Amino acid sequence: MRARTLIPAAVLSLGMFAAAGCSEQSAGLVAPESEASFQRQTATQGAFGGLIAALNNINAQIIALNNIDIQDVDVRVVDINTLNLTVQQVRILNNVLNNNNVQIDVLRNAIIEVLSRNDITLQDFLNNNDIDVNVDIGQVVAIDVLSGDLIIFVQ
16 A cells, blocks of 8 residues: 655646746745745645545546555545745635535545445545544545545545
């Protein structure tokens, strides 16, 4: 099994500037004193965008979940309560969560089914992937499998 920490895709885009021979500063993206703040904001935007996409594609995520080998997948957990969201993003998130509450229950049942085929609970699955958090299936609001890894969004 493979495991690694969460690195949102938006943060990876910062490397494109370095590969092009310019820094984020020379690209006009950040002032020197705000670079850390910019990176946190970019990470939040990446996680938020991935969460909204996952919530809007729950059926596709379930199909992908049923077609991966859960014993050989990178697993990450994102606690959406720790994201530094704007007021507008909170409104968007609440609307999407409310509009998908039935699908979220379907997703949770699909996760239980996939894990039970492997005779493992969610907590044991996370522990086996070196993820030291206590997560109940009722906390899962979305997953992203389409990215190639298994990202579990919890609330």
